[in-house]
Amino acid sequence: MSEDQTPQRPDEEATRGSRLHRVLLDTGGALVFPLFAILISFLIGAVIVLATGNNPLAAYAALLQGAVGSPTAIGRTLLGATPLIFTGLAVAVAFRAGLFNIGGEGQLYIGAITAAWLGVSLGFLGPIGIVLVLLACVLTGFLWGAIPGFLKARFGAHEVITTIMLNYIGIYLATYLALKPLRTEGLVPGTDTIDIAARIPFIGLGLGRANYGFFIALFAAVVAYLLLWRTRRGFQIRAVGLSPGAANYAGMGIGMNTVLALAIGGAFAAVGGGVEVLGVYGKMTVPFVTQLGFNGIGVALLGRNHPAGVVLGALLFGGLYSGAQEMQFATDVPLQLANVLLAVILLLVTATKLVELVLGKRARALAGARLEKGLGQ
Template identity: 40%
Template structure:
């Protein structure tokens, strides 16, 4: 019996649904995995907002639990319960107020520059997160789990930094070449995983995780060589001024043109996934690889191209980190950017606008958390718990709907919508 012919696309953006397959087939298993990924990475703004609110509430309870004043008031709770509730409210409100001052607007500052500096720091911290998360999201929407953004960020930063502190090129050209080097390095590094998956069927999760370690240890080795090291410390020379991303608000702020690159990257991913033929192919393979193959698309070539695009964006994130913020290479240049990018991609529902806003939120939590810890003594681990809870609730929309007694989504609500 011949295979059923796939239905034509609905509109200009939705990939065609695939033909039915026997349960338990290899292609069916892959399609079910892609379906789970789509359900996790898509949803409504309301559920996302409520997930964040729920995480803040639980974070507030943790703040109350670790506050010394609240503990003292709890010792005579039944004698004067008002003292306990006053201390609890004071602990939570002061902690979250400090978080706001450190991430958005410092209303206690005496100057305008001091008042807006927290927001610029949030934007600076969010820049590489947004770009790397956009790369992760491209893979997610194509049905691939690119867990190797960390290694791709490292390789992008390594090559961009090397070009930045060794080459002598004119102003403007030097920066463009360094950025391009980071993009190419990240794309090629991710392309290894894509090629292995296409040629041998190796799972991209395992390959990309292993490549993370290879990239990290390769950078650590390079920092011991004469070409990368400045001496006894594992640290490279500073990037030359001709290769540095220009500051947007002057020397008093760290915000640089990398933030503009983040905006352009979001626009590019929106166009790629929603308006281009290549993006349609990506989404078609992600929705139903079997149907895409039946329609004449090369699934293996798409796997490689998806990973190259995903890695190129992660490499650009690494380049902005070394050329705009850090100015030199260390073995911690990437921090946890690649892994945080996965969180931001999930939090942003794998959509460019959502990722942009999620990156700002995540960057603000990171920056504001340090101010909260210094100002109120609240452990910064509370912020990490909040971030983790947000991801937990985002990944489980039915749990959020059950807590807030929200109606279940309509049948077919998980259908992909153009970003």
């Protein structure tokens, strides 16, 4: 599918003269909520740090140092951001169709177990094995993600609830596979280790354990962008999200687009799980990484459900987690502060009325309209 003839919207025609102005206004508007949420959350964080008897400035300085202060720190940030780009995209793509994908956690596990399984059997293929394994993750994630889409399109079952439920089903399924059929002897219960030749290599350059998975994540973000804004299907998905009634009237078929949006989201999250296994752990152990799916929701919202925003959001989250380790080391502030900061950001990022209260109606009008479009029921 290459170029498609999207009819120009009339409002675009009218304001063509001030296009640059519009873009600036749009971007500025889009940033109001995230920046506001980040600022408030750091203020609250400073109060918490003060309450623990530490100096907030020192703590935040250590945080910054730990996030971007050295090649190792940057590497840690990239490492942390990588899976969040994938789970963020999983949420963002569904969001564009007006759907909530809370199922990133389970989808990531499905991808992880796919990679842990096939990675071992295809290990002898080396780098080609990596490609094949990740393609398999696309497939299993797509199918897993399609389930809530199908349940919604066919039976009207709300995707928020079904994706939450499928999180646990996916986690238990992957756990079962890792502990029973695929289990190997070892200190930590889990699957066999994947041949080093079929693992995603480290970037090097003093970036520590950061691996090329980060670039795969960037590639995924580009794919998501092209898919949503440069294909007919993407146009339909966004149309369904903006105005289901109009999309239906135009004969776009809400059901199929619902299934596809959630399935594509599932594929992204699953590849994220695959990249974690192939790039970081080399196998799937029980317990496995947690909260990546849920944090993806915050990443997507902070990034206004745009692939470029998702990358930035994931870098912020990755930086916070990476910096928090340094902060705990340099001061007495426990690293769990990062989770608190992120939770507060998430809590505030959709609070339209609050922004209006603090920044006035104009800011809300600027930012709110886009938000409400993105959050269609």
